[in-house]
Amino acid sequence: MKNKWIAILLIAVLTILPGNSMLISTPKVEAQTASASMTTHSWQVSFTKTLKESKITEDNVYVTNSNDQKVTAAVKLGEDKKTIFVSDLAPGSYKLHVNKDAFVLGGPKTTSQVIAFTIIEKLEAVKSEKELQQYFKTLLANSQKEPGYEATAEIEKSEDKASADNSSTTNNQVEGVEEGDIVVVKDGFIYSVKDYGITVVDAKDPKNLKLATTIKLKESQYISKLALYDNLLIVIGDKYLEKVGTSMSTATLYNISNPKNPKLIREVGQEGYLQDIRITNDTLYLIGNMYPNYWMLREQKTMDLKPKTFDSVEGKEYKSLPLDKISILPNTMDGTYSLITALDLKNGAKSTANTKGYLGGSSGLYMSENALYLTTPIYDGYSVPAAGRVMDMIWMPRTTDTQIFKWNVDGTAMNFVGTTEVKGSVLNQYSMDEYEGNFRIVTTEGNAWDEQQISRNHLFILDKNLQQLGAVKNLAPGEKVYSARFMGEKAYVVTFKQVDPLFVIDVANPKKPTVLGELKIPGFSNYLHPLDDTHLIGIGYDTEQRYDEYSKRNFTVTTNMKMSLFDVSDFKNPKEQSTVKIGGKGSYSEVQYNPKALFRNKEYNYFGFPVVLYGAGKGDEVVYKGQGAQIYEITANKGIVLKGNIVNKSTGDQYENWEQRVQRVVYIDDALYTIANNEVKSYQLKDFKPLDTLSIK
Template identity: 75%
Template sequence: MKSKWLAIMLIIVLAIVPGIFTWIVNTDVTAKAASASMATQNWQASFSVALKKNKITEEYVYITTEKGRKVPATIELLEDQKTVVVKKLAPGSYQLHVKKEAFAQGGLNVASQTIPFTIIETLTAVKSEKELQQYFKKLLTTQRVEIREEESAQNATSEDKATANNESTTNNQVEGVEEGDIVVVKDGFIYTAKDQSITVVNAKDPKNLKMATSIKLKESQYISKLALYDNLLIAIGDQYIEKAGTAMVTASFYDISNPSNPTHVRDVGQEGFLQDIRITKDTLYLIGNMYPNYWMLQENNKTDLKPKTFDSMAGSEYKSLPLEKISILPNTMDGTYSLITAVDLKNGAKTTANTKGYLGGSSGLYMSENALYLTTPMYESNIDVSSEKRIMDMIWLPRSADTQIFKWNVDGTTLNFVGSTEVKGTVLNQYSMDEYKGNFRIFTTEGNTWNEKSTSYNHLFILDEHLKTLGSVKDMAPGEKIYSARFMGEKAYVVTFKQVDPLFVIDVANPKKPAVLGELKIPGFSNYLHPLDDTHLIGIGYDTEQRYDSYTKRNFTVTTNMKMSLFDVSDFRNPKEQSTVKIGGKGSSSEVQYNPKALFRNKEFNYFGFPVVLYEAGKGDEVVYQGQGAQIYEITAEKGIVLKGNIINRKNGESYENWEQVVQRVVYIDNTLYTIARNEIKSYQLNDFKPLDTLTIK
């Protein structure tokens, strides 16, 4: 009965908590290994049974060519005693042989293992349907139960980009690389996404806001991003295509030369779900993931496992991606496609669209003007499931992981795969990554702060253009994890947290010898960093306080009010918290804390602002709703942080905020500020925030 209950518990958890665990449940020896690895990378195989360290010799563990000839190779056993790493092999086809005597049998009837693999110099396309199906059949034979972990929402930093008009722009991470948002502004018109429609508002007369038009998309198409390119408005959304029986990421293009009468130009789509978009050098990039139903191979060998694409310029059919546009990423055995569609935006986006599919999923990305980096966590694959306690630990406690990085050089619609590598720990989000002078820089956290048996550490790795490690700073802030990061040229800043907020200043001028220059410890933490100038940073996050748990006899940390700080890093070795403000009380929050697009910036007035929902502490652990709206601050190195606009709609008998009225974005056009909610747009004078007009959106 006890075992039956445990099995039911496992099934329930696996059904409702996608994204956390991978393990092998065979009682015999099973192995997990990629079919191919780049020559610049090590290849490895992981087993469900431990190996004996003294048996990692040429007699028991060795490499042969596919014809059976032994070849010299460096073979190492990792600390987990279950993972074998093979180094220094020339391109070619090989087999790893592990004799049964090398396994620590533990009562199991193990057999010798032979695992074929290939070392490649360049990524090549899948050659046949048979090769593609063999890839997925190999996944099926491992008989895995697999759940993927999603990365946390993005915290960010950004550079302000100059614009020809005096209007708000999207808060992008990299200058010259547009990311899109739910609200965009152009030539006195505000475009805002709402479910399956785009509201276009004529804001040229801020005292008389007018609805210009509403663009209705398909009922099944939900918009998640808007972007602008010249006179093109691009709406990105996820859509379920009943005709094709699958979900699609769709980019819909509109000519807004006449904003009151947009003209539909084209739809381009790729199967699966959106990860993010980028626009740079006249090209739109759609990046997403697609999960094929490869288990259908057990019933039908003719199952089409290629992703579908759509382009209204080429017809109304949903077409399977040709084999010559599908590749298997090295050192992956994931079963998920990373899909990248590049659309040439010149001449009204009426020409080239190029989609590539890469077997090997991804959950994080960073893009410069010339390169795209995708990342994916790599979890421990072999976990002992022999005891009920270990299974319950796996259910409730997330596992440690490393990060695999893939790089492409991009030139318009052409994508050239460069290679891949691995680094210790997991990356928080895209703003923990950066490219500078051709080198890639990435912050990671290794381990978990909740695990008292092992200590978490934080690292910085600097890789060259071929993803070879140049330098690193390891083991920062033991026991803590990264909450935000910011790269600023030859300096890098990272915030870690468990009980206090250390802000580290790191010199990265010499990529081979990065070094921590200074550290500041204060209560609370910043989960969003934004540069004010070369020597000042704005941090937005939470204040915290220590409490005592009488049951566990331990102190623990809880968040209280929002907090914004101005950090002075002019003396890199002695960073200071120059100015700070508390925002609301316990329970108060802002979207800017996890989404940088919500940050309002105006250089003329030195304004920074964001939407807020305000709460105050009530009885016990209760919080009491106070109101919602936006707050605007003047932030300068001379004056610090000064509240200028407190645009708050105070509660009127409500117990919590009304979702339709919550301010989503704050933008400006010339001397007017606008707050945008789902059901209304309000205008205010920018100099004194005097209300001007309200437009209700139905």
């Protein structure tokens, strides 16, 4: 993915009670909070100073309503001793009062706090331009930092609607929810991304491959993935609009009833950068983020801070999103928009696209057929100066927790459900899952390499309203999650630091998830794929222990690629039934960080992926050995057996040739195809005998 703006945690404005003075020479109490929460969730505020649990009483911590009258509310101190949770309040405006005596460091260094907040029953649209401008002015007033950004990499089993023929389908996480890929197959034709266009290869005769046509897009348009729906080819990408001075996430739709002559029928877009797409229930969802330049308010009195959208069926203009399509997410103070465009694909995608903007950014997502979950990291950005020093607070971002937002979706209708937080950060979409209406998520809290504050791993189960039902906490202290997979009533989690524990967790009872078994082996799996109900395929790296003379400590290094077959039929005693080592040190495959690169064929029990092979050289050097693809037969009975070693061996090159590197492996009927940037090769599926090569310039 491209770089995208991320949220910056902002310090809320605090009201200081009369009669209390601030000491300039000592750091004051600061609070981090959002202005609103929903009735189904707790509102919370985090302070920079620790609170006394014994002092969280009605005298020291209480809530008043808009008439300054005390009201009954549930007030709870968080585990970090710096966060207060307030719940059981009806919709309305309130103030939280925290007496200075409630803080551990009281006296003249601490002041009492009064913080205003609102409880809402449902998410409402922004009512006026003035309200939207005031939102950004408040962010600007409370922020002493310029917004920053970071690159986010998406690491990111079903038959899709458009692929009823006997050919490859995308390796999707959820059955019935299409995710798209850089190569898709339909009716004997292979569509693949190449530079700023798409090549269409006629592969109906695997012995005579032909270039059917090339779809050219503008050079300013970067293509990230393709998807299919009936006779529609959906091209997803980003493009920079120089005249407008912004970037757009786009979905360009072609009619491919005649694959040799695709017809452009529509383009829709939303401002910002693409996060991902999903297609389910005949609807395309385009999900992304947009960061408005609200700091320009310092120089201008008013400016348009609404995201822009584009739909070719409505004209050539880029339009600002109407206010009734914009909402401010509760429990967040974030200048980033999460944008969701929903497009009905039925009848040739002729209906109007529905775009909604939510102020509250996101970086991860999971989608079922009926719900969309977006996640965003919560940063603990405070570093309190030592006593007696006169200096500002130092903002050093460190991911601590994850905020989750949920929408129920029904076609183009998107209804916001609510938000909650869980401890730790989430690895990727495979660490999330929905089952029987409950949401499950695996996180890592802390840093596995921090010896002062040891890392811990957790599994949380939330109900349809994102209320916690149950949890497994403090799993594998000192390690971090490297991969996870949910399979119905079981969850499988791989953690790693020096060895690879595979945990089997029973999640059948959402109120009481239980660790059933654990397997410790060298190496780790980046990706877990279900073979059947009692077997898992793990793809990752082997490792070895080395000794550092300087630090006098052992350390772990990766060596060759590794694929394992785990037998979990005895949940309390999981076993590594079969394993293969692939290449030597330095070898890798895209499948290790992108499961879309996994090739599958049920008829032959084939699993495969592109590979780039290296081997050991002198000292710590690695030597390039070759590139291509490997195909394995994997069964519960025989384990892992190499069937096709489709690798072009090195003839003296130091590194792989990017143009010839296999990007995907697909099949059509009885033929297998490897797709590289400059060539497509065909083979017999049963024995991998070469059939033809098509060069693409």
